[in-house]
Amino acid sequence: MNADTKIKELKVKTALSPSQLPGLDYALNPYRGCAHACAYCYAPSVIHYKGKWGELVEVKVNLPRVLSKELRAKKKGVVGFGTVTDPYQPAEKKYEITRRCLELLLMHDFPVCIQTKSSLVLRDVELLKQFSNVEVGMTLTALDDGVRAEMEPGASSVEERMLALKELGKNGINTWVFLGPVMPYFTDIEALVDAIAEAKPRYVLVDKLRLKEGVWERVGEFVKGFKPELLPEYERIFLKKEDYYSGIFERVLRRCEEKGLRCEVNRLVN
């Protein structure tokens, strides 16, 4: 657990919320806040969190009980874990909220889609194997773990994520990779795609950095602290809005094709 992250317990009234994200009917977020503290995270603007991102995680301790009641009445649909938090962040080791929700969803045979940056997902392999419809997405934004440690300080290392992907695949669980957000000069496109190909995910979804409220301020601060010489480039791309991503997406698509990987570009508008 990140020593700087405070943990609080929280009681909620609802569990599943409707999701607008492609392929998902519902979103389920077992925590409010995220100790992974990624520099580019847009979740704070979605949940209207004003503090320093990563310093507070609220654990929805009664979520399994609320979900259990809701599942009696809800129409079956795909449940996405972790749309604004990571369901396998460090607090999950102790609280097992994600695990208990998965057990309930399995009982009702709901399809599940998980997205994480943590190898803790391997703890639940035996449970995930029992689902008739489940997929696990691993997010990867850089191959260099030094960059990863600065950009996603609380998340699993690149090596741990790659190993987790391979292990999930070996266990017959459908996997995919979220290659995003592509961070200019930090995401090493070709080398990262080559490494992903070795883990044999079913597909790759690539995305740009999305500048929701507050994201530019945090990304700018991150770049200024880590590689200040890149700040003018970031300003050119994100403030002057020069076209950067079409060339990047072409490179990702080309390399994925060479490696026999199915790849899609995230076409969401915002």
Ligand code: SF4
């Ligand atoms: S893992 Fe996801 S939710 Fe958590 S800080 Fe990173 S981007 Fe945000």
